[in-house]
Amino acid sequence: MTTQPDSSTTDLPAESPSVTIVDTGFWKRTASFLIQWRISLLVFAFVLTALAYPYSQRLQLDRSIESLFALDHPLLLSYQESKSLFGGDEFVMLAWKQDDLLTSESLIEIEAFGKTLGKLDGVNPESTQTLSAVLQPKNIGFIGNLFMRIPTVRESALNFAEGALVGQDRVTTAVVIRLKPEELSSVSRAETLANIRELAASHNPPAYVVGEPVQVHDMFEVVEKDGAILGLVSSLILLAVIFFFFRSLRWMILPLVMVQAALIWTKAFLVISGMRLSMVSSMLNSLVTIIGIATVMHITIYFRELRREQERILALRMTLSTLLPAICWACATTAIGFGALLSSDIVPIRSFGIMMVLGVLFTLLAAFTIIPGGVLLGNFSIDPLKYGWEKWVTGGLLKLLRLVFRIPKTIASLALLLMIFGLIGLSFLRIETDFSKNFRENSPIVQALNFVEANLGGAGNYEVNFPFADVTDPAAIDKLRELSEELKAIEIEGHSALTKVIAYTDGIDFIPSVAGRTLDAKRETLQKMQPEFEPSLFNPEEKRMRILLRALERLPAELKLQMIEEVTQTAQKYFPDAKCTGLYVLLANIILSLLSDQVVSFTLAACGIFIGMTIAFRSWKVGLISLVPNLFPIVILVGTLGWIGSLVNIGTAMIASVSIGLTVDSSIHYLSSYFREKKSGRTHAEALKLTQSQVGLSLVFSNVALICGFSVLTLSEFVPLIYFGVLVSIAMLGGLIGNLILLPLLLTGLYGQKEVLTD
Template identity: 20%
Template sequence: MFPLLEIDTDPENMLNHDAPARVYHNQIKQQFAMHDMVVIGIVSDNSIYTPKNLAVLNDLSNFILSLDDVITTDYLALNVVDNISQEYSDTGENTGIRFSYLMKNAPDTPEATQALKTAIKRLPMLENTLVSGDNKAAAIYLPLTSKDKSYGIAEKIRLYASSLETSLDIHITGLPVAEDQFGYEMFVQMGVAAPLAGLAIFVLLWYFFRNLPLIAAPMIVAMATVIIIMGSLIGLGYTVHIMSSMIAIFLMPIAVVDSVHILSEFADRYQKGDNVKAVLTRVMQHLYKPMLFTSLTSAVGFFSLLLTPIPPVKVFGAFIGSGILLAFVLTIFFIPVYISRMSEQAITNLHIAVTRLEQSGVMSNALISLGRHARQKGRFIIPLFILLLALSMEGINRIEINDNPVNWFKADHQIRVADRVLNDHFAGTYDAWLVFNAKNNDEDKAIEDFRQQLQQAKSSGLDVSLIEQYFQENAIDQQLLALLDELSFSADSRHIEITDNMLASVEHILHQRKIFIRPELLSWLSELQHQLMATGLVGKVNSITDIVKTVNRELQSGKQQDFAIPGSAAAVAQTLLQYQSSHRPQDLWHFVNTDYNQALLWLQMTSGDNQHMAEVVDWLHGYMAKNPAPVPLNAQWAGKSYLNIVWQDLMVSGMLNSLLSSFVIVFAMMVLLFRSLKYGVLAMLPLSFTITLIYGLIGWAEKAYDMPIAVLSALTLGLSIDFAIHFLQRVRELRTELGSMKQALQRMYYEPGRAIFRNAIVIAIGFTPLLLSPLVPYITVGFFLAGIMLVSALVTLVLLPALLTLTDKS
């Protein structure tokens, strides 16, 4: 199934296909022909306005235009956009407005270059979008037919740019290329990290057991688990997202845990000359129950992710949970059979190696010392844990929810460097779309009046079946007006008044809809743009008002005093009509629909952080409450930056529900396993402290709560409970056997304690190859999961003995 693998890194897919925010986002993209843009920036140390630099820009732009998959109609660069200026006759008389290509060819003189600079400064749609405000950089905005073409196109552009003889720095950024390049590098990482994790575990097992045939067994279980689960995921048609790409890394160390328990206890129990099968039987009878419950609780922790409303997280949880159960089944069937088929000499060598390691090793001595302190210093340890808990709670209160796909790369990655450089120069490479719709409460009555007119026309004998059918299937629009116009010509004289009335009704409805040609509303939009930029949260806002004011200036005096909204709707309509004579009339429909009852504002921001976008959303809500529009409006958001807020909010609430529900289920399982409320509570303490400590550390370290961090709660719950189960199960058995809790705890720090800590090290080391990744989410998961394993093992080996010593004096 592996050849069928498909990579998906689109954050849009963090939402269900039918999620309202996603549906609306895609509706707006289609309605206004908006695109997620790849941004190419050309940066000079001095000024971009030199003939040589502009020639490089022109060559690069023409090369990009020659590539497949480029949407040329909406491509933005200096050589394809218009200059808007006044037209003069030979006698110097102003004869109207002129649309001419701004830079069809690169200027070859300083005078022509200066003229280009002057023209750009007069065009608000271009200033600080296509040329930076500091005059040191120019940008190209590249829309593609498909986002998954971004990486391939970017690589072609980088290759061509490297062949240009220029000192200019050429950068490529934007969410589409960041997401697609992450997918490419994620695919590479999958092929590197999983084998490295396997190698790290193999080396560690060799250190523990010094027996190649023996340690091959857990490696076979781990590889089989990974191949079966990943093959099933791919074969069932699921794409590999950032989360599911980590499945192999997670399952590799988890799948060997039970094997290590079996190998450790077998090596500890076996004596030369013993019947191997009899020893294995005792080992499996002893370990089967705790291994079953640790597998079930770990699986529950991951299956709880199915409660989140984030599809990739659901897939991740489902397949990791299934992988844990599969690894358990493979382990209990395969490992005992495998050991029983080994030679007597190999098994004897295993026993000798493990005995030597446990008797004189650093780990053995350290565990014995740790156990002594845990038993003797309980009155100090418990208050210390309570203090750590309080500090952790304060850290949790400091956690800030934030994510940004560009930040998934390391700081020195070319995507991050490009993002930083271009956002320093321009108004911003991150987009959000603010869409306004008219709240036309009077239209319902007008439509009802028209419906009655249709009934009246039918009663008079006029054939309006075609009109009626169109009206029922479609909204009132220009096509309905055209049908009525045709009817008025074909109707006889006795129906003229009826058809005229219907025509007048539809014309009135259509005219009333055209709110975005009203001067008072456009002036309100213009002020909103100004106030948005004044917040410092938004670098630039582009809208229909920029087009109207620019064309109006050139229709009037050409001076800045006429850079304003005209005083009447007719004058506004005239500016828009003039603009449609340009080389790019389609650009108007990015900002307003053809009925002029919907308008879109294109916000450019220098940050793609969720917090940044959330501040903009909150600011707009407050502004509109204090400064209502002259016409009642609905405001809705679209664009990738806004979608990131939506799925982050869903993720936080979903993870909380997931954690709480799985916590309750696991607690019930612990009470059932130990047949004791006391031991059920004790079993939950290590994972509770671990979750609190890890998230407290995240808060104190000011690490943003992003997608990988959010999933850690389920991982912590699923994995850190394992150590507590094995510890408590064994200590209860030893207490029954020895008749004393004190002696039982003392014995726990030999073979049982070593097995627990050995497992913690195996899992922690298994995640360390992620630290070598160039991708930040992998590094984050690797670091925190290694920490979770070590912390949960230490909490188990320190806190539980302290509590048991104080509560059981035997």
């Protein structure tokens, strides 16, 4: 059945737009099938959800930093090699200020605290470092007493420990512990860190806890916790907004039921297939919600218009037969957009692409199985209601359309200038490698970092390692000493790049002459004082040496990367095969990896969507113009970030690829409506007016609901989630503007140049 327009009507009233029904062939039969078998489909969805729910609850977050890199990534391979050679560099520092720090009583207390920490499950007790072990060394007889009694020896020992175990103020001190690899621990890393923090809080005075393992743990902890809490709050806000728009319990609950079912099915499938969530894929819930809410919003408004003249079942059959093609193509192009992430070299990004493709497909399955029965089952709250003020929204959309046709050249020129502005801004984008910037300033980890870096020096630990033949060779030791001194001298912008350099020669040179003058004698004394010192720096089987480095964690991005590069180059002058590695280096390069990957995947997504749109509308020109309103907001948004100097973090690195996969849905519904109206016999002007008033209204409603829902992400403790919520909201708003302004402008340039939209 096709509702034919009056060809003489070119100015349809804004307050009561008509709709065109396309009940043809395959889609008519599909709609009839879904309605006829609606109860069976609803039961199928319920049973599938019940079976999948227990599995969905087992989906775990992969908390390893390795999960953010490709398995063959050079940086990851170097890090894993170092862990196998030296046991890794997962150090945790507990720092505090203590009066009378250098008294025997204080040193005894520090030693006792270090032993207590060493007894914790997951801590390597042999590697615990304390100031008392330096100033009151055991196992070397009377010589150990000289460290506190002879001022020159004591000062030498303090200088050796400065920047790691004692501050320049000689009041700040720290205990440094080394974590066992998690696979060798009897408890989880989370439990180990919780026990460490409990001891730190009970210490008098309370101690601050810092270290890369702590940052990584806190990152995943916040992502998981905020994802659950904020997801619930976001859903409640969405429920409230949808109820406000339609004043119907049925139409409020229906989209949330559909989204939750799709999420449960997706998560269960991931568990069964052996996949795990990563920090990147923590956005799964949010993105599936966007897709599901947008889908139901189109159905709601279209069904509501038909219910003015049609009985309930017929109205739904007409709605489904008309909108299912657009819904299916919208899901297909969204899946193509996210499928482009499979090109990534980073395993979690590829996994996220697979997860989102599954999420989109399960959302479509949920729409097919839940919506027919959900709409027609029972007699409560049957119809979504309409406000009187909606005519003003529709009228405003039509006025916007008239403005587009009144000043097309001005709007086109302005859009072009904004695109150029955005493209230039892309060149100014800078990368944030200060991992602490992922947390709010008042978070415990940031406060701890501020304390340590203000009083002790850098809280960032990494290393440079290289082949080293023999620690008994004086010539080799001299070469190592020269490298150590040159590393200490590296400066960035007039300041020392490294706050602490710990080389094997520092331990040797630290031993006073009274304990021995030869290299062998000093090595023997050092092994008695610190049995773990030599094994932690030199692997005799693999003939590999490392120098431990400490640097400021809260360092600007470009300075941190410059420092790592200079350290590498300096080490390679002495040892050509030298490598810089460690959690500090991995964390500094995460965004670089994500950003470079996103450029490729975004390009593939745009190409894939162009092909999909070309096939859907059987026109390469339509495929091309459909990209414009979706690329427009992304280029301007990301370019603006470059202009204002905002640093790219984990939350912004993926925004381009994610946004184009979401905003293209609106373009498909707009284009489908336009061509449907044209096919029914309406003129270009009439088709645009009907599309702008009807589809435009659903776009406004869905975007307002989603922006309100995602605004709750600004409450997160994890800064990238805040950025993600804000930027996705802005991208959706930009996509809305692009589809309501640029798309009709482009369609007119393609199909309606000779027509005039009358007032």
